[in-house]
Amino acid sequence: MGPEQLMAMQQHRRDRRRREAAMAPGDRTGGESSVSDQRVTVQCRGLTKKYGDHTALDKVDLTLRAGEFVALLGPNGAGKSTLIKLLDGVIACTAGSLRLGSEGDAAASAGVIHQDLGLFDDMSVAENLFLGPGMSKPFLSLSSEYRSAEEMLEFVGLSAVDPRTLLRDLSLGQRALIATARLWSRGAEVIVVDEVTASLPRAEAFWLIEHLKGAARKGATVVMVTHRLEEVVGHVDRYVVFVDGKVALDEGGHVERDALVEVMSSGRNKALTTHQSGGGEPRGEVVVELTDVSVNRIGPLSLTLHEGSITGLYGSSVSGFHDAAYLVAGVIRPRHGRVKVRPGTKVTCLPAHRDVDGTFPDQTVEFNMSMGNSNRWRRLGLINLAKMRDEISAAAVELNVIPRNTDAVITTLSGGNQQKALLGRVVADQPGCVVLCEPTRGVDVATRREIYSFVTKLAQDGCAVMVASSDMEDLASLADRIVVIDDDGQVESVIDADGIEEFCSLRTALG
Numbered sequence: 394m395g396p397e398q399l400m401a402m403q404q405h406r407r408d409r410r411r412r413e414a415a416m417a418p419g420d421r422t423g424g425e426s427s428v429s430d431q432r433v434t435v436q437c438r439g440l441t442k443k444y445g446d447h448t449a450l451d452k453v454d455l456t457l458r459a460g461e462f463v464a465l466l467g468p469n470g471a472g473k474s475t476l477i478k479l480l481d482g483v484i485a486c487t488a489g490s491l492r493l494g495s496e497g498d499a500a501a502s503a504g505v506i507h508q509d510l511g512l513f514d515d516m517s518v519a520e521n522l523f524l525g526p527g528m529s530k531p532f533l534s535l536s537s538e539y540r541s542a543e544e545m546l547e548f549v550g551l552s553a554v555d556p557r558t559l560l561r562d563l564s565l566g567q568r569a570l571i572a573t574a575r576l577w578s579r580g581a582e583v584i585v586v587d588e589v590t591a592s593l594p595r596a597e598a599f600w601l602i603e604h605l606k607g608a609a610r611k612g613a614t615v616v617m618v619t620h621r622l623e624e625v626v627g628h629v630d631r632y633v634v635f636v637d638g639k640v641a642l643d644e645g646g647h648v649e650r651d652a653l654v655e656v657m658s659s660g661r662n663k664a665l666t667t668h669q670s671g672g673g674e675p676r677g678e679v680v681v682e683l684t685d686v687s688v689n690r691i692g693p694l695s696l697t698l699h700e701g702s703i704t705g706l707y708g709s710s711v712s713g714f715h716d717a718a719y720l721v722a723g724v725i726r727p728r729h730g731r732v733k734v735r736p737g738t739k740v741t742c743l744p745a746h747r748d749v750d751g752t753f754p755d756q757t758v759e760f761n762m763s764m765g766n767s768n769r770w771r772r773l774g775l776i777n778l779a780k781m782r783d784e785i786s787a788a789a790v791e792l793n794v795i796p797r798n799t800d801a802v803i804t805t806l807s808g809g810n811q812q813k814a815l816l817g818r819v820v821a822d823q824p825g826c827v828v829l830c831e832p833t834r835g836v837d838v839a840t841r842r843e844i845y846s847f848v849t850k851l852a853q854d855g856c857a858v859m860v861a862s863s864d865m866e867d868l869a870s871l872a873d874r875i876v877v878i879d880d881d882g883q884v885e886s887v888i889d890a891d892g893i894e895e896f897c898s899l900r901t902a903l904g
C-alpha cells in the first residue's frame with residue numbers, strides 16, 4: 394500500500410472514531426437503543442430516475458442511518474438495481490436528490506458488493522483488503538498493514554482468519570465478508586450486498602447474514618438485496634419494499650413473509666401452479682440416456698430422462714451436480730461412458746449462471762431469444778425475419794417478459810425478465826428435452842410462479858425436463874423424482890414422488 398493510501402485510510406478511521414465517539418454507546422453496539430438518533434448515511438428526496446420514457450424510480454423518499462441492517466426487496470423490475478447504481482454513483486438521477494451523509498457533516502460514501510465479489514482468488518486476504526490505486530510495493534512485511542487487516546477482519550467477525558490466507562482457501566461466505574471489510578476499509582459507510590446470497594447454500598447464506606448484521610452493529614449501514622425472503626425475515630432491522638419504482642413498504646421490527654409477498658405481488662397473479670407428480674417410475678418414452686458417464690467430479694452416472702416427466706437434480710455446492718446436467722444437455726462431453734439422445738431430438742440448456750454463460754449482454758432481447766434457433770425460421774438458406782419476430786414477440790408475451798419491446802438491449806431488463814427471456818430461447822425451437830439449471834435464481838416470488846407454470850406446461854406437452862437446482866422450492870414444486878448427487882459426484886439416492894416433500898423439508902431444515 395502506498396503512503397497516500399495509508400494516510401487516507403488513517404484519516405478515514407479518525408473521522409469514523411470521532412463520529413462513533415459522538416454516538417451513545419448503545420447506538421454503536423446497536424443494542425437496545427433506537428437507531429433514530431444515529432448519523433444519517435443516505436437521504437433520498439423525490440429521487441427519480443427515468444430511462445427514456447420509462448420511470449424506473451419515481452419520487453423516492455428514503456432515509457437510512459448508521460447501524461441499520463436493511464433488506465431492500467421488490468419484484469423484478471421494481472427499481473432496486475437502479476437505486477443501487479445511484480448510490481454507487483454509476484448513474485445520475487433525473488430529478489430529486491440523493492445525499493450520502495447528513496447535512497453539516499462529512500459526506501458518507503457507499504459501496505456495492507455484487508455476486509462476483511470483485512476479489513482476487515490468488516491473492517492473500519490482506520492483499521485483497523488493501524489492493525487498489527496507490528499500492529506500490531509488497532506490504533506483507535509491514536506490521537501496520539497487518540494490524541489494519543486484523544482490524545478489518547474483526548469488523549466482519551473473521552478475527553480467526555490469518556490475513557496471509559489465500560482468498561481461494563476461504564468459503565464463499567467468508568469471501569463476501571472480505572469484500573465487505575474491503576469496502577469498509579475504504580471508507581464506505583453504506584454497504585450494499587446485491588444478491589450475493591443467491592449462489593450460497595442456505596446455511597452459509599444465514600451465516601453470512603448474521604455476520605453482516607454484526608457489521609451493521611459496529612456502525613455500517615448494510616443494505617441487503619435478495620429475492621429469498623426467508624433469508625431476511627426475522628433477521629434484518631428494517632424492510633424496504635419497492636414496487637414499480639416507488640417505496641411500497643418501509644417498516645422496521647418484524648414483518649411476516651406473507652405480508653411482504655402480498656406487497657410485492659400487488660396486481661400480479663398469485664395462483665401457484667405446482668406440478669402434479671405422477672408417482673412411480675417415469676412412463677414416457679426415453680429421450681436421453683446416460684450410461685456410466687463421468688466427467689470432472691461426476692460419475693459414473695447412469696440416468697434416463699423421459700417424455701413428459703421432470704427429473705430434479707440436486708447436490709451440494711462441492712458436488713459439481715450442474716456438470717451432470719451439462720452432460721445431459723451435451724454442453725460438455727463425458728470423459729467415459731455414453732450419452733444417447735433419441736434421434737431427431739433437440740436438447741437445450743439454461744445455464745446456471747445467466748450473467749456469465751447465458752446472455753449476450755450487448756444484444757437485444759430478440760437476438761438473445763432467437764440465438765441458436767435460427768433453423769426454425771430458415772427456408773432455402775434464408776431466415777424468414779418477419780416470422781421470427783412474430784414468434785419471438787409471442788413467446789415474450791407468453792413468458793410475460795417486461796418490457797414487451799424485444800428490441801431492448803437485454804441488460805436493460807431486470808434480472809427476472811432476463812431469466813424469462815432466456816427461458817424463451819431455450820424452448821423456442823420446440824426441443825424434446827430441456828435442461829434448466831437454477832431456473833429461478835434471482836427472480837422474485839411472482840416470476841417464480843410464472844416459471845413453474847411454464848415448466849409444468851412444457852412437461853405436460855411432452856418435453857423431457859431436467860431441473861438442476863439447489864433451491865428446494867424448485868424441486869418440491871416441479872420434480873417427479875429427484876436424483877441426489879453426493880459430494881463425491883456419485884448418485885447418493887433417487888427420491889421418488891412420494892418422498893419429495895419430506896426430502897425437501899428435511900434439506901430446507903438442515904440448510
Ligand SMILES: Nc1ncnc2c1ncn2[C@@H]1O[C@H](COP(=O)(O)OP(=O)(O)OP(=O)(O)O)[C@@H](O)[C@H]1O
Pocket residue numbers: 444447448449467468469470471472473474475476795796804805806807808809810835
Ligand atoms: N439501462 C436501462 N435502459 C432502459 N431501461 C432500464 C435500464 N436499466 C433498467 N431499466 C428498467 O428500469 C426498471 C427497473 O430496473 P431495475 O434493474 O432497477 O429493477 P430491479 O428491481 O433491480 O429488478 P431485478 O430484481 O430483476 O434485478 C426495469 O423496468 C428495467 O427494465
